[in-house]
Amino acid sequence: MTEDAQAVIQGHVERVLELLGLDSKSEGLKQTPRRFAEYLMEFNQGLQPIEEALGTTFEMGEGYHSMVAQSKIPFRMICEHHLLPALGHAAIGYIPRDRVVGLSKLTRLVKAAGTNRPSLQEVICDTIADTMVRKLKPQGVIVVLEAEHSCMTCRGIAAPGVITATSAVRGVFRDVPQARNEFFSLIRNF
Numbered sequence: 001m002t003e004d005a006q007a008v009i010q011g012h013v014e015r016v017l018e019l020l021g022l023d024s025k026s027e028g029l030k031q032t033p034r035r036f037a038e039y040l041m042e043f044n045q046g047l048q049p050i051e052e053a054l055g056t057t058f059e060m061g062e063g064y065h066s067m068v069a070q071s072k073i074p075f076r077m078i079c080e081h082h083l084l085p086a087l088g089h090a091a092i093g094y095i096p097r098d099r100v101v102g103l104s105k106l107t108r109l110v111k112a113a114g115t116n117r118p119s120l121q122e123v124i125c126d127t128i129a130d131t132m133v134r135k136l137k138p139q140g141v142i143v144v145l146e147a148e149h150s151c152m153t154c155r156g157i158a159a160p161g162v163i164t165a166t167s168a169v170r171g172v173f174r175d176v177p178q179a180r181n182e183f184f185s186l187i188r189n190f
Contacts, residue, residue, distance in 0.1 A: 005041075006034075006037045006038070006041060009033075009036070009037035009040060009041075010033040010034050010036075010037045011033070013032065013033035013036045013037060014033040017029060017032065017033070040078075040083065042115065043077070043078040043114075043115050043117070043118060044115075044116075044117050044118065045112070045115045045116055045117075046116060046117060050109070050112055050113060050116060050127065050131050051131055051134060051135045052112075053105065053108045053109040053111070053112035053113075053131075054101045054105045054108070054109055054131065054132070054135045054136070055101060055102060055105050055108070056101075056102075057099040057100065057101055057135065057136060058099060058100050058101070058102075059098060059099060060096055060098060060099065060100055064096065065095065065096075065139075066095075067093055067094070067095050067179070067182060067183065067186070068093065068094055068095075068096065068100065068103075069091070069092070069093040069183055069186045069187060070091065070092050070093075070103070070106050070107070071089070071090075071091040071186075071187040072089050072091070073089060073090040073091070073092065073106065073107050073110045074089065074090075074107075074110075074111075075087070075088045075089055075090045075110055075114055075145055075146075075147055076088075076111075076114050076115070077114040077115070077118075077119060077121065077124055077147070078118045078119075079118065079119075079120070079149060079150075079151050080117075080118035080119050080120060081120075081151065082150075082151040082155070083118060084149070084150035084151045084154065084155070085150050086121060086147040086148065086149040086150065086151075086164075087147060087148060088145060088146045088147025088148060088163070088164075089145075089146055089147075090110045090128070090143065090144065090145050090146075091142075091143070091144045091183075091187045092106050092109075092110070092128065092132075092141070092142070092143050092144075093141070093142045093173065093183040093186070093187075094132055094136065094138045094139075094140065094141045094142070095138055095139040095140050095171075095172055095173075095179065096136065096138050096139070097136070097137055097138050097139050098137070099136050099137070100136070101135075101136065109128055109131060109132070110128060113127045113128050113131070121145055121147055121149075121164060121166050122166050124145065125143050125144075125145045125166040125167065125168045126168045128143045128145075128168065129141045129142070129143045129168035129169075129170050130168075130170075132170075133170050133171070138171065139171050139172045140169075140170055140171030140172035140173040140174070140175075140176075140179060141168070141169075141170045141171060141173065142167065142168070142169050142170070142173040142180065142183050143167065143168045144165065144166070144167045144187070145165065145166050145167075146163050146164070146165045147163065147164055148160070148161070148162065148163055148164075149162075149164060152164075
């Protein structure tokens with residue numbers, strides 16, 4: 001997005017404030033249009049292929065079949081229905097076939113998927129799993145996202161504390177219950 005786009009968004013936000021009967025030039029609100037425009041732009045990164053977040057892959061040695069699992073990865077997004085944030089955590093597990101990625105790359109992938117554009121938690125969960133399948137071709141991938149959505153806590157039903165969980169399960173995690181159980185056992189102990 002360009003500075004011109006940000007200026008247009010700021011102008012529209014200022015007009016919305018005025019339509020609500022608020023003084024957009026008051027001390028507390030005069031920077032709000034700029035801040036809101038920056039907020040929207042932060043969640044509209046439009047990363048060129050999201051696979052880039054995984055970076056370089058590394059070849060593994062023969063006979064390696066251990067699961068890689070991470071949990072409590074910070075997760076954030078904005079809902080495409082309300083443009084309000086959701087905050088939570090992700091857990092990812094995969095069983096490599098031939099290639100692995102650096103451990104920090106899983107966190108980068110979660111961040112990239114959450115800030116790519118306004119979206120739905122379900123779509124982001126699938127995007128993370130499908131990206132790993134395309135880039136690594138692992139034996140299996142499992143992704144769990146848990147988040148509290150502001151659209152539920154601050155408006156509508158006004159129910160703070162409700163957590164939404166989504167999962168995407170591919171390969172051996174879908175087909176072999178023991179693999180899925182091992183993943184959940186690992187992340188529960190963190």
